[in-house]
Structures are given as C-alpha cells and as structure tokens.
Amino acid sequence: MTVVLDRHVQVLAGGRVLLGGDPGRLVRLRADGGRALRSLLAGRSTPQLDRLGRTLLEGGLAHPRPGRSDSTDVTVVVPVRDRAVELDRCLTALGRGAPVLVVDDASLDHDAVRAVATRHGARLLRQDDNTGPGGARNAGVAATTSAFVAFVDSDCVVPP
Structure with missing residues (x-):
C-alpha cells in the first residue's frame, strides 16, 4: 500500500503525532511510529505498515498514491x-x-x-x-x- 499524507496534516513529535484529517483529529503513534510513518511514506510495505496506511486513509489523514507502473505498456x-x-x-x-x-x-x-x-x-x-x-x-x-x-x-x- 502506498499513501501520501494530506497536505493539511501536521507532523509533530518526530512523526509520532499527526494533526489533521477529516474530521479533524490528533493521532498519536507508538514510540516507533515516526520510523514506521517514514517507511510507509517511502513506499515500503509490511502487514503492520499496511495497517497503519489503512488507519491513515480511514481517518482522512492520507490519500492513496497509485502504484508505479510502466506507462509505456x-x-x-x-x-x-x-x-x-x-x-x-x-x-x-x-x-x-x-x-x-x-x-x-x-x-x-x-x-x-x-x-x-x-x-x-x-x-x-x-x-x-x-x-x-x-x-x-x-x-x-x-x-x-x-x-x-x-x-x-x-x-x-x-x-x-
């Protein structure tokens, strides 16, 4: 799963706190949440990162980013x-x-x-x-x- 944060989301506390979404909310991630968020936004995928991505999507904090494909195909x-x-x-x-x-x-x-x-x-x-x-x-x-x-x-x- 590849996501991009909504442009109105504020990333605080080294990526462990997100403020924004629709409706607006404050989301606190676990201690390793900042690293997980950076990995997710870099396009990495694990079951845990995919779960984080779905949570961000459902909260309006992120939007799906289409996967890369060969546009010449x-x-x-x-x-x-x-x-x-x-x-x-x-x-x-x-x-x-x-x-x-x-x-x-x-x-x-x-x-x-x-x-x-x-x-x-x-x-x-x-x-x-x-x-x-x-x-x-x-x-x-x-x-x-x-x-x-x-x-x-x-x-x-x-x-x-």
Whole structure:
C-alpha cells in the first residue's frame, strides 16, 4: 500500500503525532511510529505498515498514491467498420509508437481493412458479427494484455 499524507496534516513529535484529517483529529503513534510513518511514506510495505496506511486513509489523514507502473505498456484499440481510407489516416497519425489493435467490426470489405492494418503493422482482430463501436472496443480490450488501453476511433486523426 502506498499513501501520501494530506497536505493539511501536521507532523509533530518526530512523526509520532499527526494533526489533521477529516474530521479533524490528533493521532498519536507508538514510540516507533515516526520510523514506521517514514517507511510507509517511502513506499515500503509490511502487514503492520499496511495497517497503519489503512488507519491513515480511514481517518482522512492520507490519500492513496497509485502504484508505479510502466506507462509505456499501452495498446491502442481502433474499432472500424468499412472505413479503410479513414483508418489509413488514423494509423498514419498514430505512427509506429505503441502497439495498435484494429478491431474489424464485421466490415463488408474486410480485405481493404486488413490491407491497411497490415501496411501499418497493426494487429487485426476480425469480428464476424457487427457489435458496434462499443462492442468492438470491448473485444479489443479482451484481446490485449497491456496495462493500459487507449481507444481511438477510425475516423479520428490523433495530433502528434
């Protein structure tokens, strides 16, 4: 668990006393509480530190801090149905940075969509039944293992 103290919390007595929260309160930690608080705020995790973190969160003294992740682990999902020209513009604008998954939502001219996706090095997922853009996006999410997914409609040109 990683937390950050609320900016209004005052740390007193070497970290053993915290004043703040919502509603306001004074919290006294054990003798080794200052060291434990510093360890918790540095991102260390043990069952005891996690318990302290939950107590601070519940008291409004701290806020969760999202864990670190590889923000480059992203896949761009592009749903498309019969818009090969627009898809070409879209994929050209995206370039070759992040992996792209084109979800062909039962295009009538699947070969044209496949040719564009292949030319741009994108993965292609073909759906036999038209599920609409939302269904195609969901199919794209289900087909990727990336930590993050970005959606771009096939008729959009993403600026550099």
